[in-house]
Amino acid sequence: MAYILNIETSTKNCSVSIALNGENIAVKEISEAGFSHAEKLHIFFEDILKENNIAFKNLSAIAVSQGPGSYTGLRIGVSAAKGLSYSLDIPLIAVDTLKSLASQVKFNDGIIIPMIDARRMEVYSAIFNHKLEKIRAVEAQIIDENSFSAIEGKIYVVGDCQPKLKTVLTKSNFIFLDEIIYPSAKEMSTLGYQKYQNNDFVDVAYFEPYYLKDFMITTSK
Numbered sequence: 001m002a003y004i005l006n007i008e009t010s011t012k013n014c015s016v017s018i019a020l021n022g023e024n025i026a027v028k029e030i031s032e033a034g035f036s037h038a039e040k041l042h043i044f045f046e047d048i049l050k051e052n053n054i055a056f057k058n059l060s061a062i063a064v065s066q067g068p069g070s071y072t073g074l075r076i077g078v079s080a081a082k083g084l085s086y087s088l089d090i091p092l093i094a095v096d097t098l099k100s101l102a103s104q105v106k107f108n109d110g111i112i113i114p115m116i117d118a119r120r121m122e123v124y125s126a127i128f129n130h131k132l133e134k135i136r137a138v139e140a141q142i143i144d145e146n147s148f149s150a151i152e153g154k155i156y157v158v159g160d161c162q163p164k165l166k167t168v169l170t171k172s173n174f175i176f177l178d179e180i181i182y183p184s185a186k187e188m189s190t191l192g193y194q195k196y197q198n199n200d201f202v203d204v205a206y207f208e209p210y211y212l213k214d215f216m217i218t219t220s221k
Contacts, residue, residue, distance in 0.1 A: 002060040002196055005045070005084070006188040009037045009077030010069025010097045011116060011160055013182035016044040018052060022193030026052050027186045037076045045084075059090055061201075063192030065183060066094040067210035068124040068138060069116050074209035082204050091201040093192050097210075098126040098138060100187045101158060105177060110154025111135070115143075116183070117161035121168070124212055125159075140212055144168055 001021065008015040008029075014037045015029035028044040030036065049056065064081035067074045085092040101114035107130055115123040121143050127136035141147070145168050148155060156175050157165060160182050195201070 002193065003054055003058050004061045004063050004093070004189070004192050004196060005049075005059055006063045006095075006185040006192055007041070007077045007081050008065040008097075008100070008183050008185040008188060009041065009073040010065045010067055011073060011182050012070070013184060014040045014044070014073075015183070015185040016041070016048055017185035017189060018048050018054060019189035019193065022190045024186050024189050025054075027184070029184060029186075031182055035070070035073060037073055041076065041080050045080075056084075056088060059084075059088060061085075061091045061093055061192070061196050062088075063093040063095050063188050063195075065097045065100065065185075065188065067097050068140070068212035069097055069183070069209075071211055074211065078207070078209045082207065085204050091196070091199075092204050092207060093195045093200070094202045094207060095188045095191050095195070096134075097183050098124070099128065099132060099134065100191055101181070101183045102126075102128045103132055103187045103191065104181060104184075105156050105158050107154075107156060110156060110173075110175075111151065112156040112158060113148065115157065115159035115161055115165065117159070117164075121164065123159070123161055123165075138210070138212060145170070 006017040013031045017027040018025045062081045062085045098114045102112045115125045126138045
């Protein structure tokens, strides 16, 4: 019996779930433009465990969204996950953020392209088939009307940047599933448990989020 606490902070959605053997028990999440992760995350930990009569000592592992995504969000989530993993002396699991996002789509044809907004017309994306097998690695790319033009058949687009993508990805094979869908801890449960069963853990001391791009600080003129 494995209780796993899942942490997702790669976008403005601050999300925590608790799962038993890969099945969600409860989820707490909030999406706020101001990125309230630092204030909300530890409150969510305490509340979700208390409300479901689970103690920290009952946890078998901590799973965290590894990126790509917001530099600040990922840093907050991974720092919290590493702290819990170390203090409780339990394994740390890293879950591919885009794979978790892609798993929100259920279909038997075509491909899915999960995308996370990276400002302006840039996104972080990867390409998966219906079995959630990655068929193109993660990239930071500028989207225009010719993006993905070599792909035939249905293309399911999911993520937090649909409004701006709809203005350029206008070909009939693009299918937008919703206006805005954020990565969520509830989709991490199955993926995290699969890694737990395979002893696929990361080193707490050396693990870093997959930022994809270096964080840059600019000085105002």
